[in-house]
Structure formats: C-alpha cells, structure tokens
Amino acid sequence: MTVATAPSPLVTGTPPGGPSRRRRVLRRLLPLGPALVLLALFLAGPILWSVYIAFTNETLTGSASVNSRFVGLDNFVRLFGDPNFINSFLLTFVFVVGSAVIGQNTLGLIIALLQRGRGRVTRSVVNGVVIAAWVMPEIVAAACWYSFLAEDGTLNTVLGISQEWLYTAPMVAVILANIWRGTAFSMLVYSAALSEVPADLVEAAAVDGAGPARRLLHITLPLIRRSIMANLMLITLQTLASFGLIYALTGGGPGTASQTTPLYMYEQAFRYFEIGYGSAIALVMLVIGALFSLIYLRLIKVEDA
Amino acid sequence: MTRLAARGAAWLALLVIALAFVGPFLWVLVASVQPEATLAATPTLTFSLANFEAVLTWETIILPLINSIVISGATALLTVLVAGLAAYPLSRYQLRYRRPFMLTLLFTTGLPMTAVLVPVYAMFFRFNLYGSVPAMVLFLTASALPFSIWMLKNFMDGVPVSLEEAAWVDGAGWVRSLRTVVGPLMAPGIAVVAIFVFVGQWGNFFAPFVLLDTPDKQPAAVTIYTFFSEYGQVAYGQLAAFSVLYTAPAVVLYVAVNKYLAGSFTFAGSVKG
Numbered sequence: 001m002t003v004a005t006a007p008s009p010l011v012t013g014t015p016p017g018g019p020s021r022r023r024r025v026l027r028r029l030l031p032l033g034p035a036l037v038l039l040a041l042f043l044a045g046p047i048l049w050s051v052y053i054a055f056t057n058e059t060l061t062g063s064a065s066v067n068s069r070f071v072g073l074d075n076f077v078r079l080f081g082d083p084n085f086i087n088s089f090l091l092t093f094v095f096v097v098g099s100a101v102i103g104q105n106t107l108g109l110i111i112a113l114l115q116r117g118r119g120r121v122t123r124s125v126v127n128g129v130v131i132a133a134w135v136m137p138e139i140v141a142a143a144c145w146y147s148f149l150a151e152d153g154t155l156n157t158v159l160g161i162s163q164e165w166l167y168t169a170p171m172v173a174v175i176l177a178n179i180w181r182g183t184a185f186s187m188l189v190y191s192a193a194l195s196e197v198p199a200d201l202v203e204a205a206a207v208d209g210a211g212p213a214r215r216l217l218h219i220t221l222p223l224i225r226r227s228i229m230a231n232l233m234l235i236t237l238q239t240l241a242s243f244g245l246i247y248a249l250t251g252g253g254p255g256t257a258s259q260t261t262p263l264y265m266y267e268q269a270f271r272y273f274e275i276g277y278g279s280a281i282a283l284v285m286l287v288i289g290a291l292f293s294l295i296y297l298r299l300i301k302v303e304d305a
Numbered sequence: 306m307t308r309l310a311a312r313g314a315a316w317l318a319l320l321v322i323a324l325a326f327v328g329p330f331l332w333v334l335v336a337s338v339q340p341e342a343t344l345a346a347t348p349t350l351t352f353s354l355a356n357f358e359a360v361l362t363w364e365t366i367i368l369p370l371i372n373s374i375v376i377s378g379a380t381a382l383l384t385v386l387v388a389g390l391a392a393y394p395l396s397r398y399q400l401r402y403r404r405p406f407m408l409t410l411l412f413t414t415g416l417p418m419t420a421v422l423v424p425v426y427a428m429f430f431r432f433n434l435y436g437s438v439p440a441m442v443l444f445l446t447a448s449a450l451p452f453s454i455w456m457l458k459n460f461m462d463g464v465p466v467s468l469e470e471a472a473w474v475d476g477a478g479w480v481r482s483l484r485t486v487v488g489p490l491m492a493p494g495i496a497v498v499a500i501f502v503f504v505g506q507w508g509n510f511f512a513p514f515v516l517l518d519t520p521d522k523q524p525a526a527v528t529i530y531t532f533f534s535e536y537g538q539v540a541y542g543q544l545a546a547f548s549v550l551y552t553a554p555a556v557v558l559y560v561a562v563n564k565y566l567a568g569s570f571t572f573a574g575s576v577k578g
Contacts, residue, residue: 111319130322139508243510
C-alpha cells in the first residue's frame with residue numbers, strides 16, 4: 001500500500017479538555033461512543049457470531065433449536081461436498097464475470113469513451129437513461145425486465161421471435177438485467193477518470209501517427225489503469241452479494257438454474273431455517289468479500305485516513 | 306471526412322445504447338397509464354389514471370410508502386447524527402489508532418451485507434428482536450456507518466479549525482462547537498450523506514424481507530415484490546403504476562444530490578470519500 005503521508009489537516013489549537021490527561025483523552029473519544037457501540041453490536045458482533053454458529057448445528061426449528069451443539073467442521077465438509085453449493089458458486093462466478101467484469105465494466109468504459117467530445121445534450125440524454133436504470137430500486141428493475149423478457153414482451157416483439165427467456169436462458173436474463181442496472185456506476189467512474197487524462201498527451205501521439213486504437217491501448221488505458229482495477233473490485237463486491245434482482249426475476253429457477261450463492265444461502269438459512277449451515281455459506285461469502293476488499297484497499301492510495 | 310465518419314459512428318453507437326437502456330423501462334411508463342395493460346408490449350392510444358387510482362389504497366401503497374419513509378428516514382437521521390459525532394474526534398484530534406480505524410471502515414464498506422444478515426437474523430431471533438422495526442433500523446444504521454463516517458470526516462476536514470477557535474475562546478465545549486460552528490458549515494455534506502443513506506434504504510429489499518414479520522410493517526420494497534409475485538401477470542398496469550409511484554422519490558432525491566456526488570467518483574489517485 002502506498003502510505004501517503006499527506007500533511008494532515010489537523011488542529012493547531014486545542015479544544016478545551018479536562019484537567020488530567022487520561023480524562024481529556026476519554027472526553028475526546030466520547031463522540032465516537034455511539035458509533036462504536038452500534039458497530040460492535042450490529043455489525044462486528046453478528047460477523048463474529050457467524051464464525052461461531054457456522055461450527056454448530058444451530059437451526060430455528062426442531063431439537064437443535066433448543067440445544068445446538070458444536071459440530072466442528074461438519075458444516076464446511078458438507079458445504080464443499082454439496083452439489084447445490086458448488087452449482088451456486090459456479091453460477092455466482094458466471095454472474096460476476098458476465099455481468100460485472102465483462103458487461104458493466106466494458107460497456108461503462110465504452111459509453112464513457114464515446115461521450116468524450118460530444119455535445120451537452122447528447123451527454124445528458126445518455127447519462128440520464130443509463131443512470132435512471134441505476135437509481136431505480138432493484139425490485140422495480142426486476143419488474144421492468146420481467147415484462148421486457150415476457151413471451152409477448154418488448155424484446156420478443158422487437159426481435160420478432162417467441163422465446164420464454166426466463167425459462168430457457170435464466171442466466172442470460174439475469175446477467176443482461178444486471179448489466180443494464182449497474183453500468184451507470186462504471187460509466188461514472190470512467191467519465192471521471194478520462195476527464196483527468198491530459199489531452200495534449202493523446203494529441204501528441206496522434207501527431208506522431210498513432211491511430212485511435214493505439215492511442216487507446218497505449219496511452220489512455222494505461223493512464224486510467226488504477227481506476228479500472230478499483231472499479232473492477234468495487235463492482236465485483238457489489239455483484240457478488242446481489243440478491244433482490246435475481247430473486248424477483250427468476251427466484252433462482254427454473255430448478256436451480258440461476259441460484260447464485262446469496263440465493264442458496266437464503267434458501268438454507270431463511271426457508272429451511274438451517275442457521276448453522278446458512279452461516280457457513282455466509283462465512284464463505286464474507287471471506288471472499290474480505291479478500292476483494294483488501295485488494296481494493298491495496299489498489300487505491302488512501303490519503304486522508 | 307474520416308473524422309466526420311468517426312463522429313457519426315460514435316453518435317450512432319450512443320443512440321443505440323440509449324435506446325437499449327430505455328427499452329426495459331419504457332413499457333413500465335407506458336403501461337402505468339394504460340387501463341388494460343398486460344405484459345404484451347401493445348400500447349393503445351388510451352390514457353387513464355385508473356391504475357394509479359387502483360393502487361392508491363391504504364394497504365397497497367400508502368402504508369408501505371409511509372413505512373419506507375419511516376424506516377429510511379429514521380436510518381438516515383440516526384446515521385448522520387452518530388456518524389457526525391464520530392467524525393469530530395477523527396477529524397480534529399491526533400489519535401493514535403485513527404489510520405487503522407479509518408482503513409477498517411473502508412474495508413467494511415466492501416463486505417457483503419447480504420451475508421451479514423444470516424447471523425443478524427439468528428441474533429434477532431434469539432433476543433426477541435425479530436419483527437422489530439427499531440431493531441432493524443439500528444442494524445441498517447450500523448451497516449451505513451462505515452461509509453458515512455468516512456464521508457463526513459472528509460467533509461469536516463474541509464471546515465477550518467480556526468473558525469472553531471473563536472467559539473473555544475468563548476468557553477464553548479466540543480458539543481457547542483460542533484452544533485453551532487461545524488455542523489452548519491458542513492450542512493451540504495450532511496444532506497448529501499443523509500440523502501445517500503435514505504435512497505439506499507429506500508431500495509433495500511433483503512433486510513426488511515428477512516427481518517420483519519408482518520405485512521403491515523413492510524416498506525414498499527417488499528410490498529411491491531409481493532404485489533409483483535401475486536398480481537404481476539394479471540394486473541400489470543397496476544404493478545407499473547406502483548413502480549412509478551415507488552421509484553419517483555428515489556429519482557427526485559438522486560437529482561437533488563447529483564451535483565455533489567459527481568466528485569466522489571474520482572478515486573483514480575486517492576480516496577476523498
């Protein structure tokens with residue numbers, strides 16, 4: 001990590017404190033209290049507890065709900081031998097790579113590139129429709145795509161075919177819906193990044209005879225590579241945990257054909273009340289999320305911490 | 306000539322992209338004012354507000370929207386209050402563990418909250434908090450805190466300490482200084498964070514879906530899902546009208562903070578919150 005020792009915007013004067021040093025320090029930390037209590041009780045607490053219950057046979061119904069017991073690695077052994085979990089894991093991978101890494105990321109970059117040098121009206125119209133899809137609540141987005149993909153819906157009417165997309169190609173449907181919904185974020189990130197690419201550098205390359213493709217590949221993209229990496233990490237994190245859109249569109253089906261890991265976790269923990277097993281799945285998701293989050297922290301320079 | 310062609314091609318590509326993005330929500334807008342709307346995209350030249358009238362009943366949309374306002378509003382207010390307090394020492398004093406603390410907050414913003422809900426649910430069940438709206442608001446606040454503290458601390462760094470010194474000379478403690486000097490000066494920042502949290506919770510489906518027990522406590526995010534799964538096929542026009550009414554506040558609030566949010570996407574070199 002690049003530890004930037006930026007000049008801290010700190011106090012020169014000192015706010016009034018108590019008489020003794022320890023009391024002054026405590027009084028200074030007092031405003032942090034409510035935040036620390038809430039974070040401990042409702043965030044850190046549950047996460048730590050999930051580590052504990054993932055090693056028990058805790059359920060909300062049946063005998064194990066009264067006295068759950070420690071079962072060691074049983075949940076994890078079951079997890080990695082569970083074909084439904086493996087299936088959900090692979091589907092999540094396909095979903096993240098298809099909709100975020102390839103879809104949103106590439107489309108966002110393309111839109112941002114195309115928008116450079118266009119008129120204000122064009123830019124605000126394109127920005128407007130792309131961002132509208134993003135601001136919309138996820139269940140509304142699902143309702144939009146449900147009608148768009150229906151048998152006699154807009155897409156089939158435009159293409160002139162009859163196809164039950166949500167049954168024949170559920171993963172394609174949820175991937176398309178998620179690209180539609182999430183592209184705005186990448187577009188905004190890349191618009192901001194491209195606006196900081198010095199124009200004279202690109203022009204100089206053009207004078208030297210570099211075509212548009214070479215200018216993009218050898219100048220623009222290397223200059224914004226930090227943004228690309230940071231964006232990839234952030235959209236991966238967002239897509240990994242995506243639940244509502246898929247749940248409302250396909251419910252994970254038909255069968256388990258679009259049941260990504262968050263949906264499988266929901267089924268186990270909240271439908272079958274297998275809290276111990278559900279926590280083991282949650283823990284796997286948290287560990288993967290934490291890894292990506294750490295990579296993200298290493299990628300960006302944190303100045304103002 | 307090639308320049309002109311390239312320009313035309315770029316413009317055409319943008320047009321196609323814009324049309325592709327409009328496609329999915331076009332029918333929702335059209336269907337909401339079509340009395341006999343079905344899933345089929347066959348608009349007629351009729352205009353009626355019958356769908357809006359049909360869904361504007363207490364149980365269908367009014368109560369859920371009130372619940373959404375209460376849940377999102379309480380979460381947003383509590384979040385800026387708690388995060389604003391926490392940001393003060395982080396911004397004003399040289400604390401030993403400040404940097405690791407801030408990095409931990411940033412790290413936490415990346416964790417999948419969907420996964421955290423399993424232990425939260427188990428915990429709520431055990432402590433008899435399942436179905437409690439205040440308890441859920443406390444969880445939602447906690448999940449919004451890392452991001453909000455980070456944002457508010459950066460906004461607070463922008464308020465010069467010299468302005469506070471006058472208040473200290475007058476004998477004001479940090480409470481009064483925060484309330485009368487720093488708070489008002491960073492009001493736009495507080496509003497941005499509050500609206501951001503509000504809009505986030507407005508669309509949040511999973512947390513109320515698993516933490517609340519009865520339909521009368523549910524926010525619109527869950528009610529519209531129930532409506533969608535029960536009547537989506539038969540009363541599509543009404544679902545569309547519901548969607549429009551439920552989405553409108555989020556869009557209006559987004560437009561209001563749009564200008565301020567634009568700056569937060571430049572993390573190429575550094576994170577400024």
